[in-house]
Amino acid sequence: MTEASEPIAEAARDGRLKAGLKARYAREGRFRLYGILAVSVAIGFLLLLLGRIVEQGHTAFYANQVTLPVYMDPVRIDRAYPQGTNFQQMVAQQQLARMGIADDPQGSQATAYRSLLSSELKFRAADMIRNDPSLIGRTVEITAPVSDEADLYYKGEVTRETAADQRRVSDLQMAWLDTLKAEGAVSTTFNTLLFTNGDSTEPELAGVLGAVVGSALMLLVTAVIAIPLGVGAAVYLEEFSRKGRITDLIEVNINNLAAVPSIVYGLLGVALFINWAHLPRSSPLVGGLVLALMALPTIIIATRSALKAVPPSIREAALAMGASRTQTVFHHVLPLAMPGVMTGTIISMAHALGETAPLLLIGMVSFVPGIPGAITEPAGALPSLVYIWENASERAFHERTAAAILVLLTFMVVMNAAAILLRRRFERRW
């Protein structure tokens, strides 16, 4: 013992022990700092991610509208077929005339002016005439969104300083837009079209409703298939199965399926549901089936842990009262595990809502205008809409992509919040 303590005593005398201790505490501090740094990276990144998306997306929630006096020119409007009229061109020429600008024979000025107006103007004008043909020959005020490029100019995202190849509004057009604004014809309103329209090639008319409905139909299919199957499988594995080779095989399978990359499920969907079973491509039916197979392992795992949390005493009491095993499970264990099952199920549905890769393969990235009405019709989905819009060349789609992400995240937050509330409200501690 003395030999062992001798070096320590010596170290204590010449201060090495103290220095060593100091170094050890410094290491301790540094190590703790690494941990804090790592956590800060995660938190910082989340803030950056959400901040950037809100920053990019918030402008898409409002849009600029222009209210113009339109002379419903009887020469140009066909009474029987008002939607055939080129209202934008007509309005552009009237505006140019009002400003006293003489157009060249090709009408290039009018074309330039027309491109500042959205085709919504045409739809609204045609609607007005269809409802009241007596408007022809009179001057009416029509309010319609401005085109995407004009909108970006009003929002300050495109300015005169923007490089010419980065913008499609010329300085002349900007001057016209300034005139309109100075006249008080331009108003900024909430962008309702974003929530009431399907996808469109024109950014100012493109909305998320089609994708929201598509996602909802898809999740409906997923829920109808995956929840009964998943809960059934979990009940079997947890309450009925006897240890054996088949049960082991199933368990190994479920664990592996949970880790199979999502894109492989997409390949399965292409080969099995589309090429073999000839189910309609791009439809929420196929998307829902693929997502159901993907969600199945997570639902099974969540349900099993909820069933495990029910204490054995419940089962024993029921069995002792003469209930059969099936009655025990379905009358007592499963109802008690239900809050946990619901929580796990909702979370896995929220996860399925955000899943994108398999949808790309089964054709849910094709351009689908309008709003799907059935699970067999072509449809889009929210995450694939994000992918489509992100790839679009129009600059105005960038802010709309971020807005679509915000809509998607809102749905996910609502679903997760519902799951947490369920857990809080019904959770039982045994």
Next chain:
Amino acid sequence: MIWFLFPLVAVFAVLAYVVGRGLAQRRAAAASEGPTAHSRPEQHGYYALIWVAVPALAIALLAGVFSAPLAHNLLAAGAPEAVMELEPIRREAFFNDARLVGDGQRAFQTWPGALGQALATESERSARISQTLTWGGVAAAVLAAMMGGLFAWTQIRPALRARNRVEGWIGGLLFACSAVAILTTVGIVFSLLWDSLRFFQAVPVSDFLFGLQWSPQTAIRADQVGSSGAFGAVPLFAGTFLIMAIAMIVAAPVGLFSAIYLAEYASPLSRGIVKPVLEILAGVPTVVYGFFAALTVGPAFREFFNGIGALLVGGPMDGLGQYLLLVQNQMALVAGAVMGIMLIPFVSSLSDDIINAVPQSLRDGSYAMGATKSETVKRVLLPAALPGIAGALLLAMSRAIGETMIVAMAAGLAANLTLNPLDTVTTVTVQIVTLLTGDQEFNSPKTLAAFGLGLTLFLVTLMLNIVAQRIVQTYREQYD
């Protein structure tokens, strides 16, 4: 469509339940002198329900699944000469159009001459076939329901052990539910194998696994030069590996240190903040990460490297400067870094579980010897948890390899064989998406290549998962 059978069967089933219950009550009342009934009337009702619904549903399901392929085969069997002379791809397209027209939709393409006339007759035939199959299926299902109901009618009597029979069926049904897991695996393996085999008939396996050239776009026409050598997947494997490595360089230390901090240092308050943050990060859809990588991280990184390049140009490292000036948005580094962030919560939550599973006695022993917290973590906890952490990292690698959206949006399409993180690379998953999106003929080697890639991806991730799960499992047992 055959699917309207399901509500029909549901109505039959409810009817069967009501009738069966009533029947059991009446027969029990009639035999009131004898022994009391074994099961309650409701259980007889369920017994009848099962005998009506299960055979009918089985037939409806079979019809739903097999009617489309069967209709296709029937259509192909009776097709006229002109159609059978077409090459297989065109023939499939023709049948598809005949089916569409038969269903009252528009054909995809216009068929010239004799084929146009054939389309008219074939589409009528297609409509007839699908009608026959539909009504045949309905008739068979209704017949099966009636036979089942009749059987139940003869069986219901007081002595019938209806409850046990019903419970037997329920057990079988639950087993069938869990067997879906096996069926899914079988489905994945078969669908990948089937089309991969067709692909490997056109492109030898060795060319695919060891070829250095990937350009599937040139192989659309069979007579094109170099169309056979264009399916070398090594550049894709290299790109996948590069991005995975970058992601792990980010995710492993950050995830691990977060887990250590959460498990050993964090106060309940900071745990209460950090845990939800990590859960939110884990819940953000990957397409959102992809958007962020493409529009925020990519441009930022490019500007950074271009800035450095501008500083270096003209100096002693002029070549490097010139190179950095040309760096694009879509580089491996961007996709890898963002993917690493995505994996942080995954690594951290797995490691957190594993570190928490190390018995408290080991920590207490270490503290009793005068070790500081960090020394305990480094010398005791990490060595003890090492196998588990290795398993967690393997699982994270498998996730990184299979991740699609981030790379599809941020990594680019050029199949460069490089390990330079500033270059554009492409991955296996990106190529699968590129090969299968858009409208194209299904049977060309180009689309079949996607299945070859998918099979490779599936096998690699499966191997990683099995090894990782084995490691984690044995590690858990060590302390249980």
